Amino acid sequence: MSYLVLARKYRPRTFSQMVGQEHVVQALTNALEQQRLHHAYLFTGTRGVGKTTVSRILAKSLNCQGPDGQGGITATPCGVCQACTEIDAGRFVDYTELDAASNRGVDEVQSLLEQAVYKPVQGRFKVFMIDEVHMLTGHAFNAMLKTLEEPPEYLKFVLATTDPQKVPVTVLSRCLQFNLRPMAPETMQEHLARVLETEAVPADAQALRLLSRAARGSMRDALSLTDQAIAFGAGQLREAAVRTMLGSVDRSHVFRLVEALAQGDGKTVVETSEDLRLHGLSAGAALEEMSLVLQRMAVVQAVPEAADTRDEEGAAIARLAALMPADETQLLYSICLHGRGELGLAPDEYAALTMVLLRLLAFKPGAAQKKTLAKADHAESAGVRAAHHQPTNTAPLPTRDADGRLAVRGESPHPSVSSSPPQPLRSDVAAPTARSPAPGAAPPSPQPPRPTAPPGHVLPVVEPRQAGTRPSAAPSANNGEVVGVPVRVPPEPARETPSAVPSVAPTPDGDFWQDTVQQLVEREAITALVRELALQAQLVARDEGHWMLRVERESLNQAVARERLRNALQALGHAVDLSVEVGTVTDSPARRNAAAAARRQQAAEQIIYNDPFVQQMQREFGAKIVPGSIKPVEKH
Known part of the structure; x- marks a missing residue:
């Protein structure tokens, strides 16, 4: 049979x-x-x-x-x-x-x-x-x-x-x-479950889900794959057997990759890619599974109520959605989609897969900033090391003894006074020159200790070329000037230049023409080119039954547009004839609207720039206001 x-x-x-x-x-x-x-x-x-x-x-x-x-x-x-x-x-x-x-x-x-x-x-x-x-x-x-x-x-x-x-x-x-539309995986999964129940073939729900996704909207393909899976699994459908037959990537590998990418763990990414190679799993299927997971993560990030935590897979996706920022999810999704087309171009698809995954780490938001900070820290550390390894002819740092007198570390200013533990140099003393007192000379009068500089006080910087211009005592083998190390101070963030207000030279008929055009626009009596003609025009003169308009562009001066504008004005109660000339426009509804918008923009920018919290964020954290991000709130 x-x-x-x-x-x-x-x-x-x-x-x-x-x-x-x-x-x-x-x-x-x-x-x-x-x-x-x-x-x-x-x-x-x-x-x-x-x-x-x-x-x-x-x-x-x-x-x-x-x-x-x-x-x-x-x-x-x-x-x-x-x-x-x-x-x-x-x-x-x-x-x-x-x-x-x-x-x-x-x-x-x-x-x-x-x-x-x-x-x-x-x-x-x-x-x-x-x-x-x-x-x-x-x-x-x-x-x-x-x-x-x-x-x-x-x-x-x-x-x-x-x-x-x-x-x-x-x-x-x-x-x-x-x-006829491609069928949803859920629809095909339900139909396959009914068919297998009729055929008395045991099947896992996850196995049917894999078959439904592999069919890509075709019910005939889903039934053909089910036939193949029944033969492969010896009369039953199990997730492991179906996944092996399809060459699908286990979602655990995908979850591990996404988590490693979220944490910036390149080592785990490379190791997981090698595991896929050892198990003979398809690199293209790995990117496809990652795209599906990232799509569900993006939905959960945008609509938290859409998270389905009833099964382990939904709970894992919800956890990863909370772990990875939304912008990185979108970036990784785009990289996975475009990376599938690159697999065939590389000599080794697994090497191409690794490069596609590592691309997120290279273009990860904030990666460039972290790299720049790391370079700056490295340069700063190199400068500090160079300062510690000064030549031997450089003078030692002066210290202050118990009586408040300056002394060079390693020698005592007075033979009868024992040297006290060195104290840090005060920030208000500008690199004094240490010298030994002459024999028999009276010791200098003790000076009271001065208060230390408050936190955040910047030490004065002494340039090396200025050392020779300072008054100094007789040269000594063990003394010299202290050269200050420059302290890097982050520059103040540049303030965005306020938007310029377009110039408007009001004319006697400007207010009347502005109100007339505004009524036509609100009633939607003029649209497209006719609306542009009315907004860009200046009412130069108006007599009994005749108005003269002026525009700057010849393209606006068209007979059809003039006739439609005249009909709209007549419907508004102004039965006049229109004449249009080309010339310089200094007062038009468009210029007035632009000037009003610019004033609102300037007011909104002043509110943000003068806000105490914004100023505090700029001072303490180096925050910057993104140009063009300030928009006034329109009142309706």
């Missing part, structure tokens, strides 16, 4: 058995019930979504005779009469299927149309079904146009194609077009 594959065994026989195409089923059902039948139908959609199936059900609905042989046109064919059974078996004489992929010439189409002159032999209607109709030649399309437009009343055309863009518009205009 030959085995009948699931895709053929479970092909829908009636409209009620159709899955995922409710919009097409509803339209055809209503047309059949109301007897409003068109003579030509065009079904479009990807492979395996039901185009041929709908065609056969439609043919049975048109020719069904009912169980008792007394039936008529119906939306629910009986499936037991001669017409229904023979159409299902593919041997009904009045139902003809033509494969246009292999019969695409004008001769084949003409031989088919020659049968149109004969009435049906068994059924109520002749039905010509042409599959992949876009494969027909131009001459073949032209040969069928006349018959397709005015066929006999007993003839119905059903066309099917996966590429409607290649069908001539002359054919499209003669047909009712129905687009």
Whole structure:
């Protein structure tokens, strides 16, 4: 006994058995019930979504005779009469299927149309079904146009194609077009569960989910993959076996990659990529799975209520969504999408996968800033090390003894006074020159200790070239000047230049023209070019029954625009004639609106710049106001 594959065994026989195409089923059902039948139908959609199936059900609905042989046109064919059974078996004489992929010439189409002159032999209607109709030649399309437009009343055309863009518009205009959509993975998973329950095949929900996603919207592909998975799993569907058969990437690898990228852990990224290589998993499938996970993460970040934490996978995605910023999620999603096209360009797809993943770390938001800070810290550390390794002829730092007198570290200013532990140099002393007192000279009078500088006080910097200009005592072998190390002070953030206010030279008629144009705009009496003419124009003079306008661009001075503006003014109560000249405009509604907007912008910028909190953030953290980010709030 030959085995009948699931895709053929479970092909829908009636409209009620159709899955995922409710919009097409509803339209055809209503047309059949109301007897409003068109003579030509065009079904479009990807492979395996039901185009041929709908065609056969439609043919049975048109020719069904009912169980008792007394039936008529119906939306629910009986499936037991001669017409229904023979159409299902593919041997009904009045139902003809033509494969246009292999019969695409004008001769084949003409031989088919020659049968149109004969009435049906068994059924109520002749039905010509042409599959992949876009494969027909131009001459073949032209040969069928006349018959397709005015066929006999007993003839119905059903066309099917996966590429409607290649069908001539002359054919499209003669047909009712129905687009069969790709089926959602959830819809296919539910249908597969019902089929396997009927077949008594045990299956995991996760295995069915993998098969549904791998089918990419095609129910026929989903059933064919299910057949393959049953054979691979020895009569049962388990997630591990299905994942191995499909070469899919385990979501645990994807979660580990996303978490490592969120934490900037390049080592884990490289190790996980090597694990994929060792397990023989597809690099393209890895990027595809990452794209799916990142898409769900972005949805959770935008709409937290959409998080589904009922299963482990949903909980993991919610955790990663909280771990990675939204901008990095969008960046990584874009990198994964574009990286799939680069896998075939590289000599090793796993090396290409590693480069795609490491690209996020290179272009991660804030990475450049961290790199710059690291370089600055390295340079600062090098400067400090250089300062500690000064030549031996550099003078030691002076210290202050217990009596407050300055002394060079390592020697005592007075032989009878023991040296005290060195104290830090005061910030208000500018690099004094240490010298030993002359023998017999009176020791200098002790000075009271001065208070230390408050936190944040900047030490004065002494340039090396200024050392020779300072007054100093007699040279000594152990003394010298202390050269201050420059202290880096971050510059104040540059303040954004306030927006300039456009110049407006008010004229006597400016206020009147501004109010008039504003009324026309609010009433939507003028649009497009006429509205632009009114806004850009200046009312130069107005007399009894005549107004003179001035514009700067000749393109605005068009007769049609002037006439429409005159009609709008007449409807507003100003029955005048308009004249338009080209010249310099100093006062127009557009200039006034721009000046008002600039003043509002300046006021908004002043509020932000003068805000104490903003100023504190600029001083303490070096915050900057992004140019162009300040917008005034429009009052409605």
